[in-house]
Amino acid sequence: MRIYTRTGDEGMTGLFGGRRVGKDSVRIEACGAVDECNTTLGIVRTLLDDPELAERLAWIQSDLFVVGADVATLEMPGKTAATRVPRVQPEDVTRLERWIDEAEVELEPLRTFILPGGTAAAAHLHFARTVCRRAERRVVALGGLEAINPQVVRYLNRLSDFLFVSARLANRRAGIVETLQPSRQTGGEATSSVVAA
Numbered sequence: 001m002r003i004y005t006r007t008g009d010e011g012m013t014g015l016f017g018g019r020r021v022g023k024d025s026v027r028i029e030a031c032g033a034v035d036e037c038n039t040t041l042g043i044v045r046t047l048l049d050d051p052e053l054a055e056r057l058a059w060i061q062s063d064l065f066v067v068g069a070d071v072a073t074l075e076m077p078g079k080t081a082a083t084r085v086p087r088v089q090p091e092d093v094t095r096l097e098r099w100i101d102e103a104e105v106e107l108e109p110l111r112t113f114i115l116p117g118g119t120a121a122a123a124h125l126h127f128a129r130t131v132c133r134r135a136e137r138r139v140v141a142l143g144g145l146e147a148i149n150p151q152v153v154r155y156l157n158r159l160s161d162f163l164f165v166s167a168r169l170a171n172r173r174a175g176i177v178e179t180l181q182p183s184r185q186t187g188g189e190a191t192s193s194v195v196a197a
Contacts, residue, residue, distance in 0.1 A: 026142045030071050033135035037159075038064040040128040047121040050173060053166060056099060060159065063092055067156070070149050071139060088151040096158040103165040107172060113181035118171035125167035132160040 041057050041064075048054045066086045073085045116126035136156040142148055171178055 030138035030142045033138045034068045037131045044124045088155050093154045096162050103169045115179040118176040119174045122167040122170040129160050129163040
């Protein structure tokens with residue numbers, strides 16, 4: 001099987017089920033953002049000296065292949081191609097929530113915003129979090145236009161939370177003290193570089 005097919009030379013690509021769409025379509029943008037998140041986690045794993053966290057990230061990378069396939073597949077009840085594609089399940093979201101809860105037991109309660117950084121692994125985990133947030137936004141935009149599996153949005157939302165606590169955990173286990181957001185007032189509100197939801 002050749003790596004190049006020439007079928008995308010006109011700016012079109014195929015979805016599972018056969019439909020072809022532009023490479024700049026909202027669905028393909030969502031798939032691309034999920035792929036970027038997965039690739040970023042691959043970089044993080046090269047920087048980690050934490051077998052437990054590295055193993056969990058490897059599991060998540062496998063999950064993200066399912067997320068990508070789910071997003072790339074139209075919701076087509078009864079269609080054979082669509083029913084063969086694995087879908088994100090509620091238990092995938094629950095697993096992330098369990099890992100978040102376990103990490104928070106080890107962490108000090110967060111009373112203010114922190115600046116992304118610390119070890120190289122932690123800084124890249126923060127970066128992965130922002131890429132994950134972008135993937136979530138792209139999937140939400142897609143959901144406004146076409147039917148999607150709602151578990152995909154929930155998974156990406158929990159994943160960004162998991163990556164945030166994992167960045168904190170990586171710093172703590174490395175003995176790095178996190179840098180707190182300086183207290184500055186702009187228009188009566190504290191500024192922050194972290195967006196949570």
